[in-house]
Amino acid sequence: MERYETQAVVIGGGATGAGTLRDLSLRGIKSILIEKDDIASGTTGRNHGLLHSGARYAVKDLESARECISENRILKKIARHCIEDTGGLFVTLPEDDPVYHNELLEGCKISDINAREISIKEALRLEPNLNHNILSAIWVPDGTIDPFRLAASNILDAKEHGAGILTHTMVTGLELKSGGNIVRAADEKGNQIEIRCDLVINAAGVWGQHVCSLGGIELKMFPSKGSMLIIDYRINNIVVNRCRKPSDGDIIVPGDTVSLIGTTSREIDYSRIEELRVDDDEIDVLLEDGEKLIPNVSKTRALRAYCGVRPLVAISGETMGRNISRGIVLIDHSERDGAEGLITIAGGKLMTYRLMAEMTADLACSKLGTGGRCRTAKTPLPGSEKKISERKNVRAFTGISQSVVGSTLYRHGLRVQDILKRDKKNYRLICECEMVTEGEAEYAIKKLDVKNIIDLRRRTRIGMGPCQGELCAYRSAGLFADFGIYRPEKSIELLYNFLEERWKGIKPVLWGDGLRESEFTYWIYEGLLGIGEIKFDDDPGDGDGV
Amino acid sequence: MAYDCIIIGGGLSGLTCGIKCAEDGLRTAVISSGMNSLHFSSGSIDVFGYRQGGGKVYRPFDYMKETAKSNPAHPYSRIGSRMVRESLEFFNDQISLAGISLHDNGDENHFRITGLGVMKPTYFSQDSVFNDKFKKAVEERASIAVLNFDGYRDYYAELTVSQLRKNPIFKRTGIITGKVTLPFYTRTEKNLHEFRSIDLARVFDTEKYLPRIAEEIKRAARGARVVSLPAFIGIDNFAQIHKRLEDLTGCLIYEIPSLPPSILGLRLDNALRSRFAALGGEYSGGDRVNGGEIMDGELDHIHTENYGDTRHRSRFYVMSTGSFFSAGLRSGFNMLDEPVLGLRFSGSNRRSDWYSAKFFDRKGHPFLKYGVETNKYFNPFGSDGKAVKNLFCTGAMLSGYDPIREGSGGGVAISTGYFAAKRIIGEMKKNK
Amino acid sequence: MIKLENISFDHCIKCTVCTIYCPVARVTHLFPGPKQSGPDAERLRIKNPGLVDESLKYCTNCKRCEIACPSDVRIADIIQDAKWKYVKKGFFRPRDFFMSRTDLAGSLGTIFSPLANFLFSFFPVKILMDLFLKIPYKRSYPAYERGTFRRKFKKLAARQKTFEKKAVYFHGCYVNYNNHSLGTDLVRVMNAMGVGVELVREKCCGVPLIANGYLEKAKKNALFNISSLSGAAAGKGLKIISTSSSCTYALKHEYSHLLDMDNTGIYNSIEYVTKFIFDRFEEGARPPLRPVSIRAAYHSPCHLERLGGVMYTIDLLKKIPGLDLIILHSECCGISGTYGFKREYYQISQDVGYQLFRRIEEADPEIVITDCETCRMQIEMNTKYRVMHPVSVLAMALGDER
Numbered sequence A: 001m002e003r004y005e006t007q008a009v010v011i012g013g014g015a016t017g018a019g020t021l022r023d024l025s026l027r028g029i030k031s032i033l034i035e036k037d038d039i040a041s042g043t044t045g046r047n048h049g050l051l052h053s054g055a056r057y058a059v060k061d062l063e064s065a066r067e068c069i070s071e072n073r074i075l076k077k078i079a080r081h082c083i084e085d086t087g088g089l090f091v092t093l094p095e096d097d098p099v100y101h102n103e104l105l106e107g108c109k110i111s112d113i114n115a116r117e118i119s120i121k122e123a124l125r126l127e128p129n130l131n132h133n134i135l136s137a138i139w140v141p142d143g144t145i146d147p148f149r150l151a152a153s154n155i156l157d158a159k160e161h162g163a164g165i166l167t168h169t170m171v172t173g174l175e176l177k178s179g180g181n182i183v184r185a186a187d188e189k190g191n192q193i194e195i196r197c198d199l200v201i202n203a204a205g206v207w208g209q210h211v212c213s214l215g216g217i218e219l220k221m222f223p224s225k226g227s228m229l230i231i232d233y234r235i236n237n238i239v240v241n242r243c244r245k246p247s248d249g250d251i252i253v254p255g256d257t258v259s260l261i262g263t264t265s266r267e268i269d270y271s272r273i274e275e276l277r278v279d280d281d282e283i284d285v286l287l288e289d290g291e292k293l294i295p296n297v298s299k300t301r302a303l304r305a306y307c308g309v310r311p312l313v314a315i316s317g318e319t320m321g322r323n324i325s326r327g328i329v330l331i332d333h334s335e336r337d338g339a340e341g342l343i344t345i346a347g348g349k350l351m352t353y354r355l356m357a358e359m360t361a362d363l364a365c366s367k368l369g370t371g372g373r374c375r376t377a378k379t380p381l382p383g384s385e386k387k388i389s390e391r392k393n394v395r396a397f398t399g400i401s402q403s404v405v406g407s408t409l410y411r412h413g414l415r416v417q418d419i420l421k422r423d424k425k426n427y428r429l430i431c432e433c434e435m436v437t438e439g440e441a442e443y444a445i446k447k448l449d450v451k452n453i454i455d456l457r458r459r460t461r462i463g464m465g466p467c468q469g470e471l472c473a474y475r476s477a478g479l480f481a482d483f484g485i486y487r488p489e490k491s492i493e494l495l496y497n498f499l500e501e502r503w504k505g506i507k508p509v510l511w512g513d514g515l516r517e518s519e520f521t522y523w524i525y526e527g528l529l530g531i532g533e534i535k536f537d538d539d540p541g542d543g544d545g546v
Numbered sequence B: 001m002a003y004d005c006i007i008i009g010g011g012l013s014g015l016t017c018g019i020k021c022a023e024d025g026l027r028t029a030v031i032s033s034g035m036n037s038l039h040f041s042s043g044s045i046d047v048f049g050y051r052q053g054g055g056k057v058y059r060p061f062d063y064m065k066e067t068a069k070s071n072p073a074h075p076y077s078r079i080g081s082r083m084v085r086e087s088l089e090f091f092n093d094q095i096s097l098a099g100i101s102l103h104d105n106g107d108e109n110h111f112r113i114t115g116l117g118v119m120k121p122t123y124f125s126q127d128s129v130f131n132d133k134f135k136k137a138v139e140e141r142a143s144i145a146v147l148n149f150d151g152y153r154d155y156y157a158e159l160t161v162s163q164l165r166k167n168p169i170f171k172r173t174g175i176i177t178g179k180v181t182l183p184f185y186t187r188t189e190k191n192l193h194e195f196r197s198i199d200l201a202r203v204f205d206t207e208k209y210l211p212r213i214a215e216e217i218k219r220a221a222r223g224a225r226v227v228s229l230p231a232f233i234g235i236d237n238f239a240q241i242h243k244r245l246e247d248l249t250g251c252l253i254y255e256i257p258s259l260p261p262s263i264l265g266l267r268l269d270n271a272l273r274s275r276f277a278a279l280g281g282e283y284s285g286g287d288r289v290n291g292g293e294i295m296d297g298e299l300d301h302i303h304t305e306n307y308g309d310t311r312h313r314s315r316f317y318v319m320s321t322g323s324f325f326s327a328g329l330r331s332g333f334n335m336l337d338e339p340v341l342g343l344r345f346s347g348s349n350r351r352s353d354w355y356s357a358k359f360f361d362r363k364g365h366p367f368l369k370y371g372v373e374t375n376k377y378f379n380p381f382g383s384d385g386k387a388v389k390n391l392f393c394t395g396a397m398l399s400g401y402d403p404i405r406e407g408s409g410g411g412v413a414i415s416t417g418y419f420a421a422k423r424i425i426g427e428m429k430k431n432k
Numbered sequence C: 001m002i003k004l005e006n007i008s009f010d011h012c013i014k015c016t017v018c019t020i021y022c023p024v025a026r027v028t029h030l031f032p033g034p035k036q037s038g039p040d041a042e043r044l045r046i047k048n049p050g051l052v053d054e055s056l057k058y059c060t061n062c063k064r065c066e067i068a069c070p071s072d073v074r075i076a077d078i079i080q081d082a083k084w085k086y087v088k089k090g091f092f093r094p095r096d097f098f099m100s101r102t103d104l105a106g107s108l109g110t111i112f113s114p115l116a117n118f119l120f121s122f123f124p125v126k127i128l129m130d131l132f133l134k135i136p137y138k139r140s141y142p143a144y145e146r147g148t149f150r151r152k153f154k155k156l157a158a159r160q161k162t163f164e165k166k167a168v169y170f171h172g173c174y175v176n177y178n179n180h181s182l183g184t185d186l187v188r189v190m191n192a193m194g195v196g197v198e199l200v201r202e203k204c205c206g207v208p209l210i211a212n213g214y215l216e217k218a219k220k221n222a223l224f225n226i227s228s229l230s231g232a233a234a235g236k237g238l239k240i241i242s243t244s245s246s247c248t249y250a251l252k253h254e255y256s257h258l259l260d261m262d263n264t265g266i267y268n269s270i271e272y273v274t275k276f277i278f279d280r281f282e283e284g285a286r287p288p289l290r291p292v293s294i295r296a297a298y299h300s301p302c303h304l305e306r307l308g309g310v311m312y313t314i315d316l317l318k319k320i321p322g323l324d325l326i327i328l329h330s331e332c333c334g335i336s337g338t339y340g341f342k343r344e345y346y347q348i349s350q351d352v353g354y355q356l357f358r359r360i361e362e363a364d365p366e367i368v369i370t371d372c373e374t375c376r377m378q379i380e381m382n383t384k385y386r387v388m389h390p391v392s393v394l395a396m397a398l399g400d401e402r
């Protein structure tokens, strides 16, 4: 049994938890974050990473719209390397109700979102792959946001300000008493951990219901599943929204080297949130609707499909997934349930994580009676300290391929300086699709709380390209052994788990070149290497999306 | 008629067939659109490695006989174990004429060591992968050094050894790992990331570094009698290089296949293609057959991408265009077919039937069994339901077997290709 | 709308077989190979053109990667395209300009041929060219003939009308300016098979223009050729034949793949000459052939490999009685059009060809046969052997009937 003591424990390593941990740390509050799996392994890593301009909400939910645009502006400054300022379009198709177009423009005006109608010609120039039959287009300041990087750099900054983090550690018990709460947790090997703290912050997203129940408190979550599809490459360079009432398959978001078609919305029972899967008919819907926005997209290679659960808190009795407000829910359980030391933060959006963290930390500080003012709206995340000049950085690393420097820079911002040293490691690619060098993998494994290949993927994009881990999985497994992180047996097990995890997202879109690729991968690992014949002690763990 | 036989697809199956036809004096051409799957294989030829319900096969030909009745649609059941055996002997002879010597255990399988240290049953392996000296050395518990090269990412000796040590056969054997540094590896060079098996194989092929590499191997082996290296000790002259390395180091040297591209497979491919050319076969590597016309149960002509409408004619045709991987079979969103001639296909059109829930499910994946359906002579069926008598389908494109689960890919490719060649030769004689 | 023909990289399954067969990646680490420069990098370049790595300029466009690819990825096209789309090019590049205007240089060269040939072989001139134009002084240049092939053809034209069967001959710059005898050999061979030859108006096929980034000019030429050829040949159901594998490849594939031109009107009519001969022979129009007792080594050019046409040339050569034929291992000679004429690539070009030269020397034939004019230059410069076109060898077998 390991025992720790701290001021605050944050449960959940999604964007919200990570942001809260950082905010607390910047204010000088000693905190530890506990995450049952990996950073951004929950809903944070399973959405389409849209940096909303707020336009999507401008017709029906002005509050959300305003939150979005204000956070949109902040994040573009403090999280440069996690964000791409792509811009977005709302396009009306012949079958869509043209009235929505005006409502949207009107709503944007009220919410101070800089939206403007543009000509069809202009829209097609911005996005040549767009359906040529659109009737009208509105430009909005949408962008994209990489959730993995966002969460990881929040954690990195928090750690650099003294915070602690335990990943792959599950909170199993909460003892909420005034004068000292106890959080019990267990890691994957079964080691028990006990943390005594003044304050527990429940940032466990949709699992917040369960976390509350550990402390004997009832909080009802309303899970709504959304599925998305990843396309092999970046078919659009600007976010494309369908200009109609929110419904299935109405957005295509570029994200790093790929594009995502999103999303569906299906009510599910809370008991099923651990066994989510993408249904075949959801794929049909996404491809069919995606095809309307960008013709021929269904003939390109779909890399994988995955789904997430919207962490909506059912405060009132609403039942429809999209009509429930995505508003931020901050609960001080002392008022509600008499639990002095518990705060729950839920709802909201990925891109409002900072605001949510600020609200939470404000409440925490007032409860603890210490801590300074929030600085996160101004202080850039590690890697985003300065405006990043690609040209200058590329030149600084002559000798390394430009595509490697550019890709690493894109992923780690200015921290590229710590990664691409003039070392042979950086001339060796581990992942050839996404240009991840051995140096980058080493940095991630040693500095960014990577515990297995699945985590490594979230930090570096290893295995996220078209081959989905065909060669890089083996190479990464070797690295874990090479760096002395794990025994070789364990490394092989990581490899096995990684490939099983990838399979979850591949099999719903198994056709065409994806099927060929899978046949190849299967030949390599089963035929050539015989991994299926190896007996491991434990079962493969759970994994996730993107 | 220009050709006696046009073979579509120059893989293991098509080339075996082509060699047999050409050897018999038939005017034979192979048209192939890309490199075949030997380039990614282990370089060992699996004949029958795993039993249906699980467990390993030790005597593949016996197992063939045993299952012939219960599994009549299996290509082996149609060919018969005698002819499968004959085809493998033919293959072995041809390969050895091209300078590669293959190891086999007669009636029995042997076990090759994989990069993850698993022992996989197979029938033919190149001498540098498995031979009797190796067997003896292991029985004598000779010490083994499993080595890798500095900077080579496609193989990790530690992973191999971790599983080998668990294997009862190596229980009391001393196994160590080590790294060999190549003489020029001290330079940091741009694009060194293309440091693949093929680049290293070329280093060996130039031979000028061999003495220094041998020194390095000796140092890393620390006195072990048996040394294993990732499989890239040369392409063209590998037999001599292998021997020279053994002489220079005084160790027995073996190869363990690493990630693709497979040098072991490349050697086989080179060997097959050079045999085919030596026997007068014509090979075209840059074109894809994209259609043809079946009339009255006969394939009349085919056409290719680069020659548009031009018709290519031959008396007989063989299709060995491989599985989905090689584009011999095609899958789409809720459809499966054979893309060139639309031959009758065996497999479910419902996507969710194609795969198993787990990637490494013990039962494998159903789609690997899918393929073209044929009669017992390997004539496929056209859209009119009639068997196409002058067309044979062979190799990985066939349905009715799972090359990975059964460990039978190479054997089926060779034996079906050989079978088709024999049928064609027989028919040609009859017609004369 | 996504243009499916432009996203062949989407089919890449990362098997790496292209890199095995790339002759440039074999000899230099400066080039990361077709997989990385092609489909891998294309995804990145689409995301952000700034991610282009200039190392792709080392690709010679030999297309061996495409032959190897089991996924129909048009790797070399992707690289060629990216070269000019994403890499900044200088405004005025005198050498590239000069080199890519084979027709301009040719018409000047043929007018002043003795002078031009003398100058280009004159050492101080070569040094100057090396210094100012970055053309390695070790290179020798193709000699220019006096006058053009088209002029010469006028004398033969009358006879061509007497044949019932006809074909259009796209002679290209090389025959027109540097090698008239190949053109006349072709006419003899065709006539012997009972086929009359027609010429139509043509411009340089555009290969050197594409290779040097003059895409607009190449497009103009392509447009001219397509309309000229489709009117005169395809429209009348005549085949268009060429004695240059690279011209054939450009007319057939690069016009649509790289220049985005619609060449469907001529696609089915274009044939490399040996395939045409193969078909005529099969139809029974095989003229009597005299033995040609020569020991010859055949080298297959990359672009003919890509066309899937090598087997027809080999077949033709095998039909020539007495010809003692050695078929050389199929590999790139390294010259790749204008590539080997540039100083920065000279060494790579030589290294690529080295094995071929060695194998030719080992075979020690009396002549080398190859289908491509630049292969010929490269081999003649690096070995002591004379190089002939298969059609010229066939013409030898026809005997003298002039």
Ligand SMILES: Cc1cc2nc3c(=O)[nH]c(=O)nc-3n(C[C@H](O)[C@H](O)[C@H](O)COP(=O)(O)OP(=O)(O)OC[C@H]3O[C@@H](n4cnc5c(N)ncnc54)[C@H](O)[C@@H]3O)c2cc1C
Pocket (backbone or CB within 6 Å): A011, A012, A013, A014, A015, A016, A017, A034, A035, A036, A037, A038, A039, A040, A041, A042, A043, A044, A045, A046, A047, A048, A049, A050, A051, A052, A169, A170, A171, A172, A203, A204, A205, A206, A207, A208, A211, A224, A225, A226, A227, A263, A307, A308, A309, A310, A311, A346, A347, A348, A349, A350, A351, A352
């Ligand atoms: C389909 C879909 C699309 C979306 N698209 C967008 C978008 O484009 N833009 C946008 O801004 N937002 C989007 N969202 C919303 C956004 O994803 C979420 O609001 C946000 O990610 C929530 O983050 P979180 O940190 O609160 O929750 P989570 O990311 O779910 O984090 C909770 C964490 O707690 C951990 N945890 C749970 N139980 C325990 C325990 N007992 N012990 C320890 N740890 C535990 C979990 O493992 C998890 O990592 C989308 C949501 C969905 C479902």
Ligand SMILES: Cc1cc2nc3c(=O)[nH]c(=O)nc-3n(C[C@H](O)[C@H](O)[C@H](O)COP(=O)(O)OP(=O)(O)OC[C@H]3O[C@@H](n4cnc5c(N)ncnc54)[C@H](O)[C@@H]3O)c2cc1C
Pocket (backbone or CB within 6 Å): A520, A523, A524, A527, A528, B008, B009, B010, B011, B012, B013, B014, B015, B031, B032, B033, B034, B035, B036, B037, B038, B040, B041, B042, B043, B044, B045, B046, B047, B287, B288, B289, B290, B320, B321, B322, B323, B325, B326, B327, B328, B340, B394, B395, B396, B397, B403, B408, B409, B410, B411, B413, C070
């Ligand atoms: C990655 C991989 C690894 C393997 N490893 C092993 C192993 O270790 N041991 C073993 O015994 N078996 C192995 N196999 C099994 C393999 O299927 C067989 O061994 C054998 O190589 C199959 O030969 P084939 O000739 O039927 O097909 P392939 O080798 O697949 O050849 C088919 C050829 O046809 C060409 N082609 C396809 N369509 C056309 C067309 N329309 N026109 C012209 N050409 C066309 C393709 O480009 C290809 O060159 C492996 C298979 C794969 C895919």
Ligand code: SF4
Pocket (backbone or CB within 6 Å): C021, C022, C023, C024, C025, C033, C034, C058, C059, C060, C061, C062, C063, C064, C065, C066, C075, C076, C079
């Ligand atoms: S075209 Fe030739 S040089 Fe260029 S990448 Fe392909 S194989 Fe290499």
Ligand code: SF4
Pocket (backbone or CB within 6 Å): C011, C012, C013, C014, C015, C016, C017, C018, C019, C034, C035, C038, C039, C068, C069, C070, C071, C072, C073, C075
């Ligand atoms: S050969 Fe084709 S499929 Fe294989 S890596 Fe190269 S481009 Fe990709």
